[in-house]
Amino acid sequence: MFKQKNYVALGAVFLVAVVLLSxxxxxxxxxxxxxxxxxxxxxxxxxxxxQLPADLADNLLPxxxxxxxxxxxxxxxxxxxxxxxxxxxxxxxxxxxxxxFYLQRQSPWHxxxxxxxxxxxxxWWRTVRIxxxxxxxxxxxLPVLSADGCLIGRISSVGLTDSQxxxxxxxxxxxxxxxxxxxxDMGVITASDxxxxxxxxxxxxxxxxxxxxxxxxxxxGLGGIFPRGIPIGRIADFRPVEYGLYTEARIKLDANxxxxxxxxxxxx
Amino acid sequence: MNIFKSILVLAFAFLAVFGEATLSxxxxxxxxxxxxxxxxxVYAALxxxxxxxxxxxxxxxxxFDTLSENPLGISILPLFLVGWLIQFRRDLILRDLTFAQxxxxxxxxGLVPLLALLMMLSSGKELLLGWxxxxxxxxxxxxxxxxxxxxxxxxxWFNRRLGYAxxxxxxxxxxREIRRGRQ
Numbered sequence: 001m002f003k004q005k006n007y008v009a010l011g012a013v014f015l016v017a018v019v020l021l022s023x024x025x026x027x028x029x030x031x032x033x034x035x036x037x038x039x040x041x042x043x044x045x046x047x048x049x050x051q052l053p054a055d056l057a058d059n060l061l062p063x064x065x066x067x068x069x070x071x072x073x074x075x076x077x078x079x080x081x082x083x084x085x086x087x088x089x090x091x092x093x094x095x096x097x098x099x100x101f102y103l104q105r106q107s108p109w110h111x112x113x114x115x116x117x118x119x120x121x122x123x124w125w126r127t128v129r130i131x132x133x134x135x136x137x138x139x140x141x142l143p144v145l146s147a148d149g150c151l152i153g154r155i156s157s158v159g160l161t162d163s164q165x166x167x168x169x170x171x172x173x174x175x176x177x178x179x180x181x182x183x184x185d186m187g188v189i190t191a192s193d194x195x196x197x198x199x200x201x202x203x204x205x206x207x208x209x210x211x212x213x214x215x216x217x218x219x220x221g222l223g224g225i226f227p228r229g230i231p232i233g234r235i236a237d238f239r240p241v242e243y244g245l246y247t248e249a250r251i252k253l254d255a256n257x258x259x260x261x262x263x264x265x266x267x268x
Numbered sequence: 269m270n271i272f273k274s275i276l277v278l279a280f281a282f283l284a285v286f287g288e289a290t291l292s293x294x295x296x297x298x299x300x301x302x303x304x305x306x307x308x309x310v311y312a313a314l315x316x317x318x319x320x321x322x323x324x325x326x327x328x329x330x331x332f333d334t335l336s337e338n339p340l341g342i343s344i345l346p347l348f349l350v351g352w353l354i355q356f357r358r359d360l361i362l363r364d365l366t367f368a369q370x371x372x373x374x375x376x377x378g379l380v381p382l383l384a385l386l387m388m389l390s391s392g393k394e395l396l397l398g399w400x401x402x403x404x405x406x407x408x409x410x411x412x413x414x415x416x417x418x419x420x421x422x423x424x425w426f427n428r429r430l431g432y433a434x435x436x437x438x439x440x441x442x443x444r445e446i447r448r449g450r451q
Contacts, residue, residue, distance in 0.1 A: 009321075031340060120336050121288035124388075
């Protein structure tokens with residue numbers, strides 16, 4: 001027969017669970033950050049372990065190959081410098097024209113590099129944690145880009161030294177997007193299939209949209225979180241939904257969400 | 269009860285949660301992350317006391333929810349319920365049989381995520397669910413089942429190597445020796 005102490009244990013665990021679940025959101029976030037910091041030494045060890053093979057490979061590279069790489073990088077650097085001069089001229093011209101037409105001056109965005117230190121262990125969320133936090137000036141809702149500049153999500157919570165990024169395709173990261181075609185059709189990026197991280201849904205497109213596969217999808221700038229023009233992906237296919245009331249398209253993401261290692265955080 | 273075994277179970281739970289958050293190979297190859305906490309709970313329920321089962325449910329659940337977007341504390345009850353039920357009938361289970369460990373691990377690995385999902389859906393959370401989730405659930409269930417006998421062997425091996433050896437009592441006792449012949 002089951003003893004009384006078993007029911008006491010059941011009651012105690014139930015009480016702990018109820019207390020934790022009924023904590024206010026702010027207290028829960030702080031508690032999560034505090035307990036999450038227990039794992040920080042292990043994250044440090046893991047990243048050092050990942051870095052070790054790369055360092056070993058660097059040491060084994062022949063000098064000739066390194067010199068060739070340096071020359072290539074120097075050439076690329078010169079090209080980028082000349083491009084930066086051109087861009088600066090265009091930016092100044094843009095500012096002058098905006099001033100002439102009394103348009104609001106656009107403030108430039110800055111980028112901060114961060115390493116992805118972990119992914120959500122649960123299969124029903126799509127989040128990652130990065131190694132930059134409020135000490136490095138990060139705040140909630142900053143857009144996050146992949147290493148090659150494509151949108152991957154936004155910051156959902158910030159700790160002192162690390163932050164949680166909710167990725168596109170998750171229910172809590174909806175993005176207003178537009179298709180770069182003649183009519184610049186607009187929709188909202190919503191959740192996707194849990195199995196395939198490369199595809200997301202673009203919903204609420206008008207019924208008479210002019211879509212074609214491979215058209216580029218970028219952020220529309222509406223909503224106040226994501227600036228306009230960040231590349232998201234390309235149209236994979238589309239279909240009418242709700243008896244032809246509107247159209248839904250599937251977007252093949254430019255960023256590979258399954259293999260994120262370094263990301264850019266965009267801030268003003 | 270062997271306290272060292274309880275500490276080992278908790279240490280394995282901590283490492284399991286960390287591994288689930290950092291290793292992306294199962295997600296890349298199988299499309300789902302594997303959860304080892306239910307398998308650990310089966311081990312704890314069959315080999316340790318109820319206090320260890322409760323501690324594993326609380327700490328394992330809180331660690332998992334901390335690194336996840338889950339509401340803090342949502343994984344505690346499903347884990348404890350599975351451990352509690354196994355503990356309830358553990359005298360009837362042939363715990364040393366690999367097949368029994370596999371069946372219990374499969375059942376626990378299938379039940380824990382289902383209960384957690386049910387709790388989150390009933391609290392109005394919007395989760396990433398679809399037909400693909402069925403595949404993820406099958407992968408979690410099967411992988412948890414396969415991992416359970418390994419967990420039994422690994423923890424027992426560590427326990428034998430690092431813990432105190434169990435005192436083996438022989439049926440032979442000097443004070444009960446029957447001496448024949450003249451003294």
